[in-house]
Structures are given as C-alpha cells and as structure tokens.
Amino acid sequence: MALAAPLVACDQAPPWHDIDVSGTSPSLSFTLRRAPDGKLVTQADMRGKIVMLYFGYTFCPDVCPLTLQNVNQALTRLGPAASEIRFLFVTVDPNRDSLNVLGQYMSLFGPNFVGLRGTPDQLARLAQRYRVAYSVTPPGNGHGYEVIHSAVIYVFDQSGAAKLLVPSMASQTPDIDGLAEDLQRLTRSHPTWLGKLEALV
C-alpha cells in the first residue's frame, strides 16, 4: 500500500485549481484591433505567450475592475514569469469603448493587459466560438445602458490550445493563489504534440 501511493501520484498530474478544459474547448482564434493604436492583431501575435481571454467593457461598474485587479494580483505573485502572460480584454461595448477609452483603461492595470475591439460581427463570432454570452441594450424608456456579459476567463497555452477556465475572479473569495499557481505551472510546461495538434483545430 505504501508503495502503491507514490506510483499512483507519479501517474497522475496534480489537479488544477481552475477548470481543466484541454481538448474540450476551441483553440485561440481572433482578429481584432488593439487599443489604443488600432493595430490588427490575431492569435499569431500571441504565439509563445500564455493568453487569458476575457469579455468585458470599461463602463462595467463592478466585476470588470475587480477581475482585472485580482488577476493583476496573481500576476504579481509570478514575478518575472508574468511577462509570459497576456490578458486580452475584449470589449463587448465597442460603441462606448473607443480605442482611446479602452487604451486608457487598460493602462490602469499594467503592461500585461491588452484591450481589443472588433466590429459587431467579429465580436459576435468570437463570443459564439467560446460560448460567451453578452448583450448590450442602449438606453431607452426609463432604463440606462444595460450590458450583460459572462465573467469567465479562458486560459490558452503557448501554442494557443485551450487549457483552463477561470470561473470568476470577482466573487467574494476569488482564488488568487490558485490562479497564480496554475499560471506558474503553465509557464513552466511546454505544449505537447497533442496540444499543438489540438491548437490547429
């Protein structure tokens, strides 16, 4: 029995703190404009980086700033390895989030945070790919702007294969240490052949 336990442990990688979605979620694929300079960027520009993908908007009164700051906290814990991570903030509210507004907002959070903006069509396709729900209702009889968006973060490895789903970084008790550990582990591991194949799909 005493012998069997380490053997089992060798066989199995320890569980992730966040939700493992390897092989079940689509790989990283997008074409959007970067804030504030408007440069067109795609997944190819992210090769070699661990990518976190999030849908939000800068007029978001609660979850977005809290999410970004908690992710920032996790990145701080990684030390220099944080430079291998890019947090992509895709605005679901391109009407109000001009490239300028978006760029200024992202600069509050630091150099790992990239603001991206697309046409309604590009945005809709991207959200559909990751099954992310969002809706924007312009102000009208009696209500202000209403924006609904899901708060999950997708994490992709260096080859663009989907690895993890971070449920919410804006809850009462976000698992910042857990996220930091997961990201650290990703920066140390390198994509397997299987992962690279998956990223092509």
Added chain:
Amino acid sequence: MNRRLTLLTTVLCLALAVAVPFNAATASDDVSGQNIYMHGSPEGAAPCAACHGLQARGRPGMEAPALAGRPVALLEERLTFFASGKGNAIMRIIAGKLTARERSAVARYVSGLPAAE
C-alpha cells in the same frame, strides 16, 4: 550618430517614465495617493480611476460619483465607513483593502484635483 544617441535616450526616458509608476506602487515605502488612484494598491484594491474616471469627475452612465475637489475629511470618512464593512458592496471590498494611510493619501489626492465646472 548624435541624433541616434538622442533618440536612444529619449526612448529610454520614455520607457522609464512608463515603468516607474508601476514599480512605485509595489516597491516604494511612502504611500502615493495618485498611484493608488490610477493603479490600485499592492493589496489589490482596484484602481479608483476605472470607475470614478481619470480626473475623478465620475464617468457618464456609471454610479461612481465625482470625487475631485471634495473635502478631504468627508472623503476619508466615507472610505473609513466602507472599510468597516458598511455601505456599498463594491466600495466595501475596495476600501477594505486599503490601509488607513492609503485611505488618507488617496483622499488627499482626489481632494486636490480640480472639480468639474
């Protein structure tokens, strides 16, 4: 050659100008109200500017009120109130991550900003 050198120093200075504010938030011992306002606190308080606006005049369509030019004592009192776990749910989380010194530094900073006409 000379022009190249000037260009290089300019680029270096720009890089420093961008890098310094971020380092200051974690490395420096004295608390900068402006840094907290723009980039949050080392303990993880979200940047105030995200909701209250870059110039602390509020942002259209958001509930976060203007803070610029309001009395320090009032702002500090509000922050202490939130930090004690009372009032607005979001501000409770944010103020709860600031120390008393950080609360008063950030209150002084926004109070010193010009209010909107």
